[in-house]
Amino acid sequence: MNLENFVLGFFDFVGGIDFNIFGTLLFVLLIVFWLVLIGWVWIDSGERTSNISIRIIYxxxxxFLNIPGLIIYLIIRPSETIEQIYWADLERRYLKYETSELGDCSKCGNQLLPGYVYCSNCGNEIKKKCPSCGVMIGKSTKFCAYCGTQVASRSTQEEYPTIEVMEQQILATREEATETVESKRLKYKQSGGFVVKLGGMIISSWKRLFDIVSEKLEKNQEEKVEQKQQEVVESNTKKKKKKKRKKK
Ligand SMILES: [Zn+2]
Ligand SMILES: [Zn+2]
Structure with a gap:
């Protein structure tokens, strides 16, 4: 009897549990998770961009999209934080300063060392004396950095390079750098993995396809123009013939 009562009691207990509680609990948890996600995206995007409208879009x-939206955000967000960009720029500036005197001789290619005034291999003049303060300054310097005297005239072309020209220069130097690194097989950095190579292949094949299509389009246009010219010539000759007939 006791066991029977216990089993019946247990079933009553299970039947009495309000399963709606689990539903509401799950719902509340989801809402909390959603709010945490929103907060995290706001903070994370703040570390990557200062543009408020872009942050609001993120x-x-x-x-609206919750987890798929988060995945999209993780794909399209700027890859570097503002702090990382700042430190990378600072590092670049410092390295530029540190290696400013470590160039090669423009005449013979001999490596120069800090403090060189003449190339130790061919005697090429690398630095000159400022006529005003006497400090040794670079040969291509336009204004002495120590007293402000103008040493050479500035060319007007150099002053305002257009954005396009600058972009081209940046691209060129990048391409040159990758070419030299890859041709000399210097292990500055490991070459790209499978994904990078696949991406490169897709992009290059896409470019080739685009070139072929644009070439064909150009040819078609040229042919059309030629056809039109021929038609015009033909119609002109017909008109002339008609006029001649009328005159007759
Ligand atoms: Zn030299
Ligand atoms: Zn000077």
Whole structure:
């Protein structure tokens, strides 16, 4: 009897549990998770960009799409934080300063060392004396950095390079750098993995396809222009013939 009562009691207990509680609990948990996601995206995007409108777009992605929105955000967010960019720039400036005197001789290619005034191999003049303060300054310097005297005239072309020209220069130097690194097989950095190579292949094949299509389009246009010219010539000759007939 006791066991029977116990089993019946247990079933009553299980049947009495309000399963809606689990539902509401799950719902509350989801809401909390969603709010945490939104907060995290707002803070993370603040570390990567100072543009408020872009940050709001990122936020809306997560507000409306939740986890898929987060995945999209993780893909499209700027890869470097503002702090990382700042430190990378500082490092670049410092390295530029440190290696400013470590160039090669423009005449013979001999490596120069800090403090050189003449090339130790060919005697090429690397530095000159400022006529005003006497400090040794670079040969291509336009204004003495120590007293401000103008040493050489500035060319007007150099002053305002257009954005396009600058972009081209940056691209060129990048391409040159990768070429030299890859041709000399210097292990500055490991070459790209499978994904990078696949991406490169896709992009290059896409470019080739685009070139072929644009070439064909150009040819078609040229042919059309030629056809039109021929038609015009033909119609002109017909008109002339007609006029001649009328005159007759
Ligand atoms: Zn030299
Ligand atoms: Zn000077």
């Amino acid at each position: 936020l809306l992605l997560v507000v």
